Amino acid sequence: MENNPASAVIPTPKPLHPVYSVTHIQNKVRVLDGEKVTYSDWVKLFRLHAHAYEVLSHIDGTKPPAKSDPTYESWSKIDAIVLQWILGTLSDSYVKRVIEHVGTSQHIGTAQQAWDRLHTDLADQLNDVDHPVTESRLVLQMVTGLPQEYDTVASFITQADESWDDARDMIEREQRRQAA
Template sequence: MAKDDILEQQGTSISDPKLALHPAYSVTNIQSKIQTLDGKKLTYSAWVKLFRLHATAYQVLNHIDNTPPPAVDSPEYSSWKELDALVLQWIFSTVSDDLLPSILENESTARAAWLKLEK
């Protein structure tokens, strides 16, 4: 029996939004899309433009703009938290080794790191 048939019997399908993979998870090498922010080869303003463009295309702009996260007790919070960690990893991996220590925190969000870099 095919996987599609099994899912259909269970009342779900591959097109079920709950089973769909968020577009951000398809990014395998962020450095190939956004160069490293170092202030020399790539300026902050250029990095912001590239990062925002990428975040928009992969539907995670709400993790770096002023959009508030869902409430902790909300059913959406868990998936939001996972995506936020992914965006935070994108930020960490696209800043220079000199800038990284200034944005590392134990319990940080992508937005918090974004704001620290802005300062």
């Protein structure tokens, strides 16, 4: 039998994830400085950008794949880019606060850890200047930024006056339900 290269099956290359097409995140998401760009505005811009580039799951509480999962390496690289986006769109003072609590010398941390730390840090900062943010206000802020497909669970969370942890668990369960 003759070996005919024309009849060989050539594998289709895997398409590049959209996250790799972003070159200057600051052109898309303005730098959070607390003055010109407020936290709530920054969150809206960042979530919009994360949704458009298919990385919202890196900041919305979605569990990462297990380290033994074949997709983990790719997920980890994309997560590092999202972490760079977060840190690259913060003023120097916010970067310092977030980065000292994210990861260790052996592990760089995740985008979700930075996202959560920034949220916690800004709530603490408002508390320090006698403008405390109640947990119910934080929960309301979280559900306000959810996509439309979460409207039912968001409504239930606000009506039941759920805690931050309970609300986040409910959103994660809804996300798993929708994925199933």
